[in-house]
Amino acid sequence: MSGKFWSRLIVALATSVLATTAAVASDYPERPITMVVTFSAGGSSDVLARAVANALSQGLGKSVVVENRPGAGGHIGAEIVSRARPDGYTILFGTNGTLGIGPAIYKNLRYNPAKDLVPVGILHKLPLMLIVQNNIPANNLQEFIAYAKAHPGKLTFASAGVGTASHLSGELLKEAAGIEILHVPYKGGGGAAPDLLAGNVSMMIETIPTALPFVANKQLRALGVTTRERSPTAPEVPTFAEQGLKDFDVTAWTGLFVPAGTPPEIIARLNAETLKIAQSPDYVAQIKKMGTDVATSSPEEFRKFVDTDVARWTEVVKRSGAQID
Numbered sequence: 001m002s003g004k005f006w007s008r009l010i011v012a013l014a015t016s017v018l019a020t021t022a023a024v025a026s027d028y029p030e031r032p033i034t035m036v037v038t039f040s041a042g043g044s045s046d047v048l049a050r051a052v053a054n055a056l057s058q059g060l061g062k063s064v065v066v067e068n069r070p071g072a073g074g075h076i077g078a079e080i081v082s083r084a085r086p087d088g089y090t091i092l093f094g095t096n097g098t099l100g101i102g103p104a105i106y107k108n109l110r111y112n113p114a115k116d117l118v119p120v121g122i123l124h125k126l127p128l129m130l131i132v133q134n135n136i137p138a139n140n141l142q143e144f145i146a147y148a149k150a151h152p153g154k155l156t157f158a159s160a161g162v163g164t165a166s167h168l169s170g171e172l173l174k175e176a177a178g179i180e181i182l183h184v185p186y187k188g189g190g191g192a193a194p195d196l197l198a199g200n201v202s203m204m205i206e207t208i209p210t211a212l213p214f215v216a217n218k219q220l221r222a223l224g225v226t227t228r229e230r231s232p233t234a235p236e237v238p239t240f241a242e243q244g245l246k247d248f249d250v251t252a253w254t255g256l257f258v259p260a261g262t263p264p265e266i267i268a269r270l271n272a273e274t275l276k277i278a279q280s281p282d283y284v285a286q287i288k289k290m291g292t293d294v295a296t297s298s299p300e301e302f303r304k305f306v307d308t309d310v311a312r313w314t315e316v317v318k319r320s321g322a323q324i325d
Helices: 003-027 044-060 072-082 096-105 141-150 165-177 189-198 208-216 264-277 281-289 299-320
Strands: 033-037 064-068 090-095 117-133 156-159 182-185 203-207 220-225 251-259
Touching: 033 044, 033 072, 044 064, 044 090, 044 117, 044 189, 044 208, 044 251, 044 264, 044 281, 072 090, 072 096, 072 117, 072 251, 090 096, 090 117, 096 165, 096 251, 096 299, 117 141, 117 165, 117 208, 117 264, 117 299, 141 220, 156 165, 156 189, 165 182, 165 203, 165 299, 189 203, 189 208, 203 208, 208 220, 251 264, 251 299, 264 299
Parallel strands: 033 064, 033 090, 156 182, 156 203
Antiparallel strands: 090 251, 117 203, 117 220, 117 251
16 A cells, blocks of 8 residues: 555544544533542541532532542552543542652652643642640740650651651651651541540641641640741741741642543643632632632643652652651
8 A cells, every 4th residue: 555545544543533532522521520539538638629529510510529548648549540541530639748748758659640640730738737735735836846855755746647748747847846756647637636636646737727626626736837927827826937947838739630641631621620710709718718728720830830849858858868668
């Protein structure tokens, strides 16, 4: 057969594939979408994800169903999504703990976050808050540090899992303050709360949506927030920097990801919906009540943001010596 025949056949096949992809994207979604949340129910990730799922459902015209798949600092759920069919019906509610810190701290992940997941758009930015049991004799960060130094190895800190923001923030605090506190990982912030309330662990650096209700009910005491500026939701709580740890600055984030190979048209549709919900007064008010800021980006901007975050946490991990096989 002539070269012209094969050339025409290739062009025809390519045109057919493009047309099919465009048709699929234009009809998307035709059925409910599963949003995988990599931490247990009740934690800040779960609470925020359910607000997002509800808002996206309205814009997409199909239900976005939350599925909690906790464990391994969020990597069990992230790996599940990375191996899912790239058709837009399995999406990931990703966090900086899993996808910003995780690649820096886990040596042998069974998937490659940078290659196997595609960023859709950032959703939120939020500060973390140091909360302690009421029986800890400290009313501010400096008193807590002094108490920890006077009782080396006695205190413990909970986290939402190994390699999460709450874990590495605790490691940063240990390094910056020169104190020894034992790490106790859980499957999400919601899983840690009962033990913290029961006095089985001493403290936790957790995102404000999870921490603040316990502080408001006087079940736990807030000693500081991790961001450069005070949180508008809890303006009475000083920052770590104000209390002597001048370079301490940690902000958590969340965002949407899809499996690699997902059609660009579907990624664009999902990103458009993230931009749309960020303009909803009801959604924004709901998120702000949780002590969280709504954020937006293009997929390309979010990719650069994630890459920068991974690079930053890689340096932190090197200094702390924390690593997971």
